[in-house]
Amino acid sequence: MFNKAMQHLGEERSVIRELFEYGNQRKKIIGADKVFDFSIGNPSVPTPAFVQDEIKRLIAEVPPERLHGYTSAPGLPEVRAAVSDYIQSKFGAPMSASLVYMTCGASASLTVTINALCEEGDEFAVIAPFFPEYRVFVESAGGRLVVAQSGKDFRLDFNALDRAITRRTKAVILNSPNNPTGAVVSEEELKRLALLLERKSLEKGEPVFLIADEPYRELTYGEEVPFPMNYYHDTIVCYSFSKSLSLAGERIGYIAVSPLCCRAEDIFSAVCGAGRSLGFVCAPALFQRVCAAALGRSCDVEEYRKNRDLLYDSLTKMGYECVPPAGAFYLFVRALEEDAVAFSERAKDYELLLVPSDSFGVRGYVRISYCVSRTVIERSLPAFQRLYEEYRKN
Ligand code: PLP
Numbered sequence: 406m407f408n409k410a411m412q413h414l415g416e417e418r419s420v421i422r423e424l425f426e427y428g429n430q431r432k433k434i435i436g437a438d439k440v441f442d443f444s445i446g447n448p449s450v451p452t453p454a455f456v457q458d459e460i461k462r463l464i465a466e467v468p469p470e471r472l473h474g475y476t477s478a479p480g481l482p483e484v485r486a487a488v489s490d491y492i493q494s495k496f497g498a499p500m501s502a503s504l505v506y507m508t509c510g511a512s513a514s515l516t517v518t519i520n521a522l523c524e525e526g527d528e529f530a531v532i533a534p535f536f537p538e539y540r541v542f543v544e545s546a547g548g549r550l551v552v553a554q555s556g557k558d559f560r561l562d563f564n565a566l567d568r569a570i571t572r573r574t575k576a577v578i579l580n581s582p583n584n585p586t587g588a589v590v591s592e593e594e595l596k597r598l599a600l601l602l603e604r605k606s607l608e609k610g611e612p613v614f615l616i617a618d619e620p621y622r623e624l625t626y627g628e629e630v631p632f633p634m635n636y637y638h639d640t641i642v643c644y645s646f647s648k649s650l651s652l653a654g655e656r657i658g659y660i661a662v663s664p665l666c667c668r669a670e671d672i673f674s675a676v677c678g679a680g681r682s683l684g685f686v687c688a689p690a691l692f693q694r695v696c697a698a699a700l701g702r703s704c705d706v707e708e709y710r711k712n713r714d715l716l717y718d719s720l721t722k723m724g725y726e727c728v729p730p731a732g733a734f735y736l737f738v739r740a741l742e743e744d745a746v747a748f749s750e751r752a753k754d755y756e757l758l759l760v761p762s763d764s765f766g767v768r769g770y771v772r773i774s775y776c777v778s779r780t781v782i783e784r785s786l787p788a789f790q791r792l793y794e795e796y797r798k799n
Contacts, residue, residue: 414545419537420764421445424749428758435756441785442777444758446584446734448651449776450704456650459698463691472694478686479677480507480659480693487697488659492642495701496632499664504673506680507688509656511620513680514643515578516542518616518660520679521672523548527575529616532561533766534737536584536618548575552766558728559586559737561594563601570605576614576641577602581630582621585765585772586737587713587730592631599637612639612667620645620658623703625732626710638665641672646696648734649703657692709734712775712782719786723793734776737762740769741796751795755788 418426421444428442463472479485486502493500508514515538519529523546530551531539543550553569556562570577579598581590590598598615606612617633619642634640645658662673680686716736717729726739738759740748745761749771752759762770775782 421760424758440756442758443773446774450708452651453704459695463694476687476690484693484697491700498634501664504662506660506676507693508658508685509688510647510658511643511645513685514658514660517679517685518641520546521675522575528573530569530574530577534585535766537764559588572609574613576616578616580618582732584733585735587733587735589628589630589731595631595636615640617642620648621733623649628731634663651704655692657696715782716775723790736773737770740771745769755792757788
């Protein structure tokens, strides 16, 4: 009667959403200030004033029929040109407006790109821990997700990648800065990854693509995020303004296919076809224009840095183990027992909502989203302390 796989997907809410909904219920019962909700990655730093000013300016100056009407399917020509110019001037990478496709955030960027590439029998390699929706995007496109574990301190493990990338691999999905660890892939790692992908492409006789998922590019605490197109030709960047400009609800981002990609124009046609078949055409018109005016700018990252420092310093002082995140707004903390789900349940007794790591493809950790107000972090610290004491006693 209807698609059971889709029903299952709709009913099986993600662990993150489940915790978030639980938090909302709990807040109604005991009061919002008593629940420490670290579940979801909803930006807490306000959308910058320059973004709101630009929205007001556009509303005042552009006639409504132009401002809110359909754009061409891949986006407004001037916006695609602005993105292309930005990529060329900021990163020194070749780019062309004709290879930029405006979309609805990184989710649409990824799902369109994966559908554009995926053929029967294809595999997509991801590096654990990874954003759980990759599995949904890849499997819905008919591909198979293959997981390569990361190494010490969540650096790339090239032996694991070597094993995971086979003749069936269509692409590797790389996310830096990373959700959930905050790790930033260094230039040296990217160079080694490029060499590996070049070798694998030669063995395969066609390219193994690199899909760079970059919604956190601007959210870093001093570290450079090397631009993947500058290291590997067959790269497709999936970008989103959700986090950098705190615009997660407006659903805006882009796909940029490197002109150095093998058959770049054909790939771009496949991107347009996938966008069409999935209904991701003509991204929100107002926000295409807003974002074109804000390229390369970001919200106040210092606010996230203060949250990171407070949380990292306090938790490690208590005895928790975690790697200091170089970017994004997540702390990936070792659970105090092997079973992260059980640990997350125990944390709920202290009103701490921490996401167990299993759906990120690793065991024994929890993710703390520190895109919350500072007072939530400050008030949560005694609860973290009590949780730690409970485990120490037993
Ligand atoms: N990729 C990663 C690594 C993410 O963390 C997220 C959102 O949290 C997305 C993609 C999806 O981003 P968007 O909200 O722009 O669709």
